[in-house]
Amino acid sequence: MDYCFGVDIGGTSIKMGLFSRSDGLLKNWEVPTRKGSEPTLLLRDISEAIELCLKENGIRKEEIAGVGLTAPGPVSEDGLLRGTVNIGWGDVYLGKEAEVIFGIAPVFVGNDARVAAFGEFTFGAGKEVNSLLMFTLGTGVGGGVILNGQILAGKTGTAGEIGHMTINPFETISCNCGKKGCLEQYASATGMVRIAERFLEETDKASSLRKLEKVTAKDLWDEAKKGDELALEITEYVSRLLGMAIANACYIVDPEMIVIGGGVSQAGQFLLDMIQRKYAENVFPHCRDKKFALAKLRNDAGIYGAAAMVFEK
Numbered sequence: 001m002d003y004c005f006g007v008d009i010g011g012t013s014i015k016m017g018l019f020s021r022s023d024g025l026l027k028n029w030e031v032p033t034r035k036g037s038e039p040t041l042l043l044r045d046i047s048e049a050i051e052l053c054l055k056e057n058g059i060r061k062e063e064i065a066g067v068g069l070t071a072p073g074p075v076s077e078d079g080l081l082r083g084t085v086n087i088g089w090g091d092v093y094l095g096k097e098a099e100v101i102f103g104i105a106p107v108f109v110g111n112d113a114r115v116a117a118f119g120e121f122t123f124g125a126g127k128e129v130n131s132l133l134m135f136t137l138g139t140g141v142g143g144g145v146i147l148n149g150q151i152l153a154g155k156t157g158t159a160g161e162i163g164h165m166t167i168n169p170f171e172t173i174s175c176n177c178g179k180k181g182c183l184e185q186y187a188s189a190t191g192m193v194r195i196a197e198r199f200l201e202e203t204d205k206a207s208s209l210r211k212l213e214k215v216t217a218k219d220l221w222d223e224a225k226k227g228d229e230l231a232l233e234i235t236e237y238v239s240r241l242l243g244m245a246i247a248n249a250c251y252i253v254d255p256e257m258i259v260i261g262g263g264v265s266q267a268g269q270f271l272l273d274m275i276q277r278k279y280a281e282n283v284f285p286h287c288r289d290k291k292f293a294l295a296k297l298r299n300d301a302g303i304y305g306a307a308a309m310v311f312e313k
């Protein structure tokens with residue numbers, strides 16, 4: 001059983017990867033995600049894509065060690081995927097349904113951010129370490145905890161939901177999750193834009209950001225790198241909250257490495273250094289020298305992590 005599939009289910013497309021135990025990723029492609037339908041139909045689409053790939057590559061089903069699936073919602077340690085708003089599903093044991101529809105077992109399922117962290121752990125930035133904590137700074141803030149070589153899912157699938165750690169109990173605006181003051185409201189791409197707009201409104205300080213019609217997270221970091229004072233103030237502010245959240249998380253799991261991924265992480269070493277500095281200000285001295293790294297696998301972290309769930313178990 002030398003092959004497996006790593007499948008990353010997203011809101012608009014499903015990323016598929018065929019992996020071999022010896023050679024890693026052999027082929028990757030995408031199929032569109034069906035929306036608002038039962039998971040059964042989506043699993044059938046994946047099943048069709050798998051069958052076609054097997055046929056095209058002359059691989060028999062008996063040679064498949066298993067399938068790894070990501071899902072855009074919390075997955076508990078016993079495999080229950082909780083209602084996923086993005087795709088419009090209720091609670092479902094996705095892996096069990098998938099095994100029947102694919103005619104392949106086992107099928108492992110994990111939350112997308114957790115599985116991406118596992119991808120970085122196995123094939124990317126965390127290849128050399130035994131534990132890591134990953135923060136994905138995108139539209140939201142995703143998180144994943146890898147401990148003792150495994151994804152920490154938790155009893156209800158909530159372990160790793162670092163983006164919804166309360167970082168400001170006095171926030172008056174609601175997060176997407178319904179709470180107020182979540183890290184995601186500050187440190188996601190959308191959160192950074194929100195904070196930038198607030199800073200721009202509250203001061204008269206000159207800034208190159210004022211020349212832009214609409215500020216994006218990328219603009220913010222670009223201008224900070226160029227030395228724009230207000231942009232620097234804003235990036236320091238959001239990095240401070242992020243650094244505090246990372247420090248808080250380290251008081252619980254103390255991993256070997258922190259990985260920062262997601263679209264915002266394309267701001268690169270400048271962003272990584274700033275977050276690391278803010279982290280160090282908020283943690284015990286002996287814990288300050290933790291390794292910080294940028295994610296390496298970008299959009300493929302999900303399929304790599306999904307494949308790793310099969311080959312590593």
Ligand SMILES: [Zn+2]
Pocket residue numbers: 163164175176177178179182184
């Ligand atoms: Zn939240």
